[in-house]
Amino acid sequence: MISFGLDADDLADTRFALSPLMDTVLSLRVLREPGLSAIHAPWRRATVPRVSGTLDTALLASLVAQHRTTPDFLTPRPERFSATFAEELAVVRRTPAAVVRRDLLDAHHPDPLPAPLHPALAADDRPVTALRDTICELLHRYWTLALQPTWPAMRLVLEADMTYRARQLAVGGARRLFADMHPNLRWDGGTLRIDNVLGEFHIPAAGRGLLLIPSVFAHKPAPPVTADQPPGLAYPSRGVATLWSAPSPPDATALPRLIGAPKATLLALLDGPLPTVELARRLRVTPSAVSQHLAVLHATGLVTRARDARHVLYRRTPLGDRLLDPGGPA
Numbered sequence: 001m002i003s004f005g006l007d008a009d010d011l012a013d014t015r016f017a018l019s020p021l022m023d024t025v026l027s028l029r030v031l032r033e034p035g036l037s038a039i040h041a042p043w044r045r046a047t048v049p050r051v052s053g054t055l056d057t058a059l060l061a062s063l064v065a066q067h068r069t070t071p072d073f074l075t076p077r078p079e080r081f082s083a084t085f086a087e088e089l090a091v092v093r094r095t096p097a098a099v100v101r102r103d104l105l106d107a108h109h110p111d112p113l114p115a116p117l118h119p120a121l122a123a124d125d126r127p128v129t130a131l132r133d134t135i136c137e138l139l140h141r142y143w144t145l146a147l148q149p150t151w152p153a154m155r156l157v158l159e160a161d162m163t164y165r166a167r168q169l170a171v172g173g174a175r176r177l178f179a180d181m182h183p184n185l186r187w188d189g190g191t192l193r194i195d196n197v198l199g200e201f202h203i204p205a206a207g208r209g210l211l212l213i214p215s216v217f218a219h220k221p222a223p224p225v226t227a228d229q230p231p232g233l234a235y236p237s238r239g240v241a242t243l244w245s246a247p248s249p250p251d252a253t254a255l256p257r258l259i260g261a262p263k264a265t266l267l268a269l270l271d272g273p274l275p276t277v278e279l280a281r282r283l284r285v286t287p288s289a290v291s292q293h294l295a296v297l298h299a300t301g302l303v304t305r306a307r308d309a310r311h312v313l314y315r316r317t318p319l320g321d322r323l324l325d326p327g328g329p330a
Contacts, residue, residue: 002223004192004231005205011174013209016162017078020151021088022234024143025063025074026217031146032061033068037219042244043150050145056138062114063135069198071103072225074139077232078213085143085151093136097125100132106225153243154216161214161237181235182221194223194233201227216240255323263293267320270303273313 004010030040031047051057064070073095076088104113104120113120119127147154169177178187186193190205197220208230214237215222222234256264262283269279276294280287294314297303302320305312316324 002194002197002199003202004194004210004223004233005203006174006190006192006210006231007205007207009207010205010209010231011169013207014169014177014212015209016081016165016212016214018082018155018158019075019078019088019213019215019234020083020085020143020147021092021139022075022078022213023154023215023217024085024139024147025070026215026234027147028060028064028070029068029219030217032064036068037217039241040217040244047146051142054145055141056116058114059116059135059138060142062116065108066111067198069107071100071107073099073103074135075234077211077229085140085148089136089140092139093133095132097128097132101128150243157216157239157243158214158237160239162212164238165212165214184221185235192231192233194221196220197223199223199225203227203229203231206230214238216243262289263297264324266290266293267297267302267316267324270314270316270320273306273308273315275308275311275313277311279314 027040027043030036030044031051034041034044051060063074074092076091078088079091101120104117108114108117117131119131122128165177165181168179172179174192175187178185178192184195184197186195192210203224211230211232213232213234215234216237218234218236220236224230224232255267258264259267265283266279269282276287276290279294280290283290294303294305297320298305298314302317302323303314304317305314307313
């Protein structure tokens, strides 16, 4: 068990952060172990063909130990709320060779280092530094192939979780904040206890706050690995199951219910530029009635207009295309 002492100052300074690098590293567990999380099976099925034969998968797999730990230097504490992947990776690139060697050995202890990580055993720092740089380059390529395309959707899920947690803290205090975060977390008398983790130490309250990092790929709470680090906790985000599920097919009746049948019909007619009188003729209504609806569609950015001699021509905008056909190309 690991525990944090959190006084009033710590709770007042509780904050959240995103870490694309942490989720990238944690996703390696799912990539290595198909049965680890059924929720991520669709992501894994799509990712394996992208990285197989393209990346050094042996080195990627070696970053996850048999007991699923990863080297601590690969997941530095986020320096701000929403650092980019490149910013976080730059921190890893500055890790001293001695720290790289120590964290690789600690992550795999008591097992020996896998063969791809053997350069870390060298007494000279140069092979260790070269290995660190190779790992960074590999993680960057892996991020580009495996997570960057879906990061915007992942971020929306993580931000929704943070909004929910912040409300829990606001209306019910620390007890409510941690109540449904994970079964391994217990809040009791100013102490947050994290069960079923490697390590056993207590970090006393020191007014340093608490950093909470929701994660798509964390399967349980992940506190710091040593007691000399400030309180922080990566935890499984809510709503992850919605990420990889297939979207529902568009409902053809939804648009008329949203903007009204006359405007929806007009929008469908405007594949090409048409004047008001022609639209009125096709719909068998007066031009003034069409003009009223066109004014609303134009004001909301769904149609554009341009004058051609005596006529004003209207045409659907890309935004109107997307509204009319949600399943079409972006």
